[in-house]
Amino acid sequence: MQAKKKSNSSKKKATGTREWASSNVNILYGCAHNCRYCYSKKLAIRFKRKTEETWKIMELNEKKIEKEYRKRQGRVMFPSSHDILPKFKKEYFKVLQKLLESGNSVLITTKPHYEIIKELCFKFEEFKELIQFRFTITSINNELLAFWEPGAPSFEERLKSLKHAFEQGFKTSVSIEPFLDKNPIPLIKKIQSLTSETIWVGKMNYIKTNHLIGKEKRFYEAIRDNISLENITKIINSLKNNKKIRWKDSIKDMCIRNDIQLPSFQTPEVKEK
């Protein structure tokens, strides 16, 4: 996930993770996926909780694991500022169990590891109605994934996880934020029939401009090209009739600034429940 700050707009427009859920739960500091664009990492470094080097070292927050979780208002996103790694699956399942037993509706956002998804679908079968998966699949190109999300699973593993959850009858949705392929349509074609709910498309929000070394320059230049107005307009036009597509706030804002009309079913006013 490309976690992002909550909205503080006076109109209370939902942005970032608030477009998807009313609250969130996290049980770890740091994330071994170590994505280059991670907003949670940026915040942790700014507030001196982690450094560039230590962000990938995940530390458990015992208090969050041992506490009780009551029924909350609205949907809960779990996790939002780290991911679910095989090493911590026992603790993740423990907290998920508490949230679901209290009747919470949970949005599971992850760059999925197949072994976790397989076990999760089996263990939490009875809570199927309360769970929606939102798998982050940002590219079909493993070279791009390895550069931008160095610790995260390959495209094939994410697709296999999506297929498994879908075939087990769970609600599935996909986040293509940030989209890494110049043209995300081939990716959308591969995931569409395995997605029972929505497909969210967003652009990269925090792009480093200084101190780029060696091969980094090539990848950063390509990303800047991806998010050009010309390319985004092309993508929007190609997807304008697709009922599953939802645009993230980063693209909606760009459209507002440039007077580009988006289909209303792709930009619902009411946030997801």
Ligand code: SF4
């Ligand atoms: S997977 Fe981890 S490192 Fe990547 S964006 Fe999400 S929280 Fe950040």
